Amino acid sequence: xxxxxxxxxxxxxxxxxxxxxxxxxxVVVVKKIEQLNDLDGLVLPGGESTTMRxxxxxxxxxxxxxxxxxxxxxxxxxxxxLILMAKQLVGQKDGHLEVIxxxxxxxxFGRQRESFEAELMVKGIADDIMxxxxxxxxxxxxxxxxxxLSKYKGEIVAxxxxxxxxxxxxxxxxxxxxxxxxxxxxxxxxxSKCLNV
Amino acid sequence: xxxxGTDRVKRGMAEMQKGGVxxxxxxxxxxxxxxxxxxxxxxxxxxxxxxxxxxxGVARMADPTIMEEVMGAVxxxxxxxxxxxxxxxxxxxEAMGVDYIDESEVLTxxxxxxxxxxxDFTVPFVCGARDIGEAARRIGEGASMIRTxxxxxxxxxxxxxxxxxxxxxxxxxxxxxxxDELMTEAKNTGAPFEVLLQIKEAGKLPVxxxxxxGVAxxxxxxxxxxxxxxxxxxxxGIFKSDNPEKFARAIVEATTHFEDYExxxxxxxxxxxxxKGIEISSLDPSERMQERGW
Numbered sequence: 001x002x003x004x005x006x007x008x009x010x011x012x013x014x015x016x017x018x019x020x021x022x023x024x025x026x027v028v029v030v031k032k033i034e035q036l037n038d039l040d041g042l043v044l045p046g047g048e049s050t051t052m053r054x055x056x057x058x059x060x061x062x063x064x065x066x067x068x069x070x071x072x073x074x075x076x077x078x079x080x081x082l083i084l085m086a087k088q089l090v091g092q093k094d095g096h097l098e099v100i101x102x103x104x105x106x107x108x109f110g111r112q113r114e115s116f117e118a119e120l121m122v123k124g125i126a127d128d129i130m131x132x133x134x135x136x137x138x139x140x141x142x143x144x145x146x147x148x149l150s151k152y153k154g155e156i157v158a159x160x161x162x163x164x165x166x167x168x169x170x171x172x173x174x175x176x177x178x179x180x181x182x183x184x185x186x187x188x189x190x191x192s193k194c195l196n197v
Numbered sequence: 198x199x200x201x202g203t204d205r206v207k208r209g210m211a212e213m214q215k216g217g218v219x220x221x222x223x224x225x226x227x228x229x230x231x232x233x234x235x236x237x238x239x240x241x242x243x244x245x246x247x248x249x250x251x252x253x254g255v256a257r258m259a260d261p262t263i264m265e266e267v268m269g270a271v272x273x274x275x276x277x278x279x280x281x282x283x284x285x286x287x288x289x290x291e292a293m294g295v296d297y298i299d300e301s302e303v304l305t306x307x308x309x310x311x312x313x314x315x316x317d318f319t320v321p322f323v324c325g326a327r328d329i330g331e332a333a334r335r336i337g338e339g340a341s342m343i344r345t346x347x348x349x350x351x352x353x354x355x356x357x358x359x360x361x362x363x364x365x366x367x368x369x370x371x372x373x374x375x376x377d378e379l380m381t382e383a384k385n386t387g388a389p390f391e392v393l394l395q396i397k398e399a400g401k402l403p404v405x406x407x408x409x410x411g412v413a414x415x416x417x418x419x420x421x422x423x424x425x426x427x428x429x430x431x432x433x434g435i436f437k438s439d440n441p442e443k444f445a446r447a448i449v450e451a452t453t454h455f456e457d458y459e460x461x462x463x464x465x466x467x468x469x470x471x472x473k474g475i476e477i478s479s480l481d482p483s484e485r486m487q488e489r490g491w
Binding site for chain 2 (some may be wrong): 008009010011012013014015031046047048050053054055057079080107108110111112113114115116117118132133134137168173174
């Protein structure tokens, strides 16, 4: 049994909860810092990254989230969640949580009318993942420890750095739970490693 | 295979706004205050609803300069309003790159019979509704987001509450119906049968449903969330209050933590005066914006 939280300050929380529900997974909607304590993994959902960061600061989530990542607990960010996890942001001095060694450009495709869906190959998951991009960010560069899981037209859209996963699209908006299952597997793997140490 | 403007992309955009506050702004400076306060989007307007009400006359789409200015000032999505049925205003907003269009009763309708066929557009639309029939008709036309109409520009929450309660109770009724009862319900409510079927299957509206039209305080915003809204539009409430920055922040927080009453008590302290507000019964029926559209 693993316990996975979805950070619920703002955004598409319910969709992530639905995508995570599976045998052996307990899903928690996280609104308070204390709830982070007994989690095995955490999802940072899509939403508005500016809004989420403000609420993260307001409720003192910033340091506890960084500590959560430092403790080696798995995290999975989609869209705004990916922006929060990036070490560097194009045009900004600092990143937010700086969990994954990557440089991210916000709203990289343009405005909402440029939002789209496309079928993608995602390494280790499948070659037919329907990816929904909504005012999506792009990963412009990654550090050497970062594994590229997927590209769209030559640009990086999904990555993994050890137990940290991030993608610029929204697997939670489709009925296909394979990306979430992949994250659940990472969480299970990480938890069993910790138990064996 | 790459597709823009699909249902998933348009409705998904609204899903990302959930739990958030969308604020009316009339210039770049207000837009920045809204973004800084944690708004998930701004609605760029020439005048907020209470000023539209006061000014009278015909209210139209705002000057494109205002949308441009606001889009240049913030990185959160920018919405704008067009008149009900005004195909060209909608196309202009789409061409400008506005992220979401509100086909809104706050402006003077351009067409008293037909709403826009919103499926023809790549840009998503939000529309007002007072009950499930109206919501379902707009969804049938292609709206990707619904909001209660309430009574805009009054600072009086009573109509938004009426509309949200009505929709929620009608949804509960549909969920309790057997499928063979749905066609009669479609006839009685004027809702397209297919949308009722989607509601029954999904257990909820197939699109996000926000509250709008009268939210003036943090407690109002939290009330609408408690009644089942996915998020809140605040029109005149913020920039017609004494201290817009503080008000904007407080409304954002009350929306996030709508069940944390101690927190809402704290953030309601010393906010200054909310907008003045209008008693609905003092409005002549012809002054009620919610009666516009069908």
